[in-house]
Amino acid sequence: MSEFLQAKDNRKILHVDIDAFYAQVEMRDNPALRKVPLGIGRDPDKHHGHGVIATANYVARKAGVHSAMGSIEAKRACPDLVFVAPDFDKYRRISGQIHAIFHEFTDTIEPVALDEAYLDVTENKMAAPTLAAQLRHRIWQETKLTCSVGVSYNKVLAKLGSEHHKPNGVTVIPHELAEDFMLKLPIKDFRGVGKKTLLKFEKLGVKDGRDLKAMSLDDLRVYFGSFGDVLYWQARATHFSPVKDRSVRQSVGKESTFELAIHDRQAVEAAFKDLAEKVVANMQKKKLLGRTLTVKIRDDDFKTQTKGLTLAGTFDLDPAFMTRQAMLIFDEAYPEDFSVRLLGLTFSNIIEQKYEAVSLFDQF
Structure with a gap:
């Protein structure tokens, strides 16, 4: 059944993710920040120890700083971290520019966040990789921001593609390569797998997509309930959800x-x-x-x-x-x-x- 569903899925889906969006905007507007570890959040020394990192640039990420990390913890991980308070009004305005560009390519858009969206470009006659290249060029031309784009025939694969080659990359996962891509994927990278699910998989000895695919649907349902069905189809590079035009x-x-x-x-x-x-x-x-x-x-x-x-x-x-x-x-x-x-x-x-x-x- 999975082979039939996969063969019939001829959609063209893009997942667009602006690289380290808030940090990239601040580096664009202040070039002095480009080579320093940068965290978007409040400096704990100036706010009584309070603060959360919204995002960090790639210099800071290499030092262990990541989004949703407490500012004190981030400063321990990277003592030289430069804090810039977030300017969400500015980020929303720029996100609006980017979403206006999306509408030049399709009206079927599912926003996920200010910096991230799925686009269904099936009705566009151009090849999906060409559309991805043009889209990245338009975003750069208009905003001077880079993005990573995943290109495939369903949302899960498109999302995994945009994460695969960051920053400023395009990853195309066509039908003929999709199942092999999923077989090699570490189990922690499957969509929806969090810390608790990962612990269960470790106890089961499941390390990657190949191990996951070897599990029966009944066993997956026993261990993970209704999420077992999602995992079963993910291992087979199949995902049913449409891009929900919001x-x-x-x-x-x-x-x-x-x-x-x-x-x-x-x-x-x-x-x-x-x-x-x-x-x-x-x-x-x-x-x-x-x-x-x-x-x-x-x-x-x-x-x-x-x-x-x-x-x-x-x-x-x-x-x-x-x-x-x-x-x-x-x-x-x-x-x-x-x-x-x-x-x-x-x-x-x-x-x-x-x-x-x-x-x-x-x-x-």
Whole structure:
């Protein structure tokens, strides 16, 4: 059965991972940081011993520093470690640029984090390795950041490919090489295998994919429950999950209708401020971000105008910023006298916000 499923899976999947994203951004913006061990996090000496490493550059990684490590522990591992406090607003803006580039290649995108996503490029007529090369070039051209890309026919293999040749590499795992790749893969590198699972495998004498493939599905279910099925298919280079397009195609907006037409610019600004606060609250509640802000204006003659502004990245969910943008659009539409019956603000070109990295630092 696995051979049949594998033969029929003709998808083209890319997994894109920006190399040491936060650290790379800081090194790009400050070249003096490029050759020193760099950790993105708060210096424990300045924050009463608190802090967590969000990521580290490859110099620091060689010294044993890694993400989610406590800052004190990181400093013990690498006494020369340079700390830079994270700037998540900047990272989100750059991530928005990168995701806009993704949309040049496909609309079927599954974001995993600010720096990582799966792309299903099956419908694109170009060969997947060519698309990977073009994508890396576009990201470098636009942001001066490198990325690693895995290319295969399912998400697991694409993810393993992007991890296989880092930083700044492309790994292609075609059908004819996939099963051999999995047979040689250390068991710790299989997706979903954590410390507890690894201890079980050590007791069973399972060291790599070849050992795993030798286990029956029934035995895997006995030892690992439903995860046994996942492991069984992984050993056979087969994975069923599609790239889940997390683009949200609806819009989020609010409108205000006035019984009596308004003629005063300050009243318009106050109305936009109220609308912006309501839209932002709704977006934050739903954990959404938008790239397009549209202003709707209906005058006393019931003539309706809509004008939009689209960013390469996503808008900051800041009512004051939205109000300023809305007023710029309004002033362009009505530079002189006006008589307005309705105003509206709408976000579209929306994506779900799935990134939780900020919470690591909010607690300190």
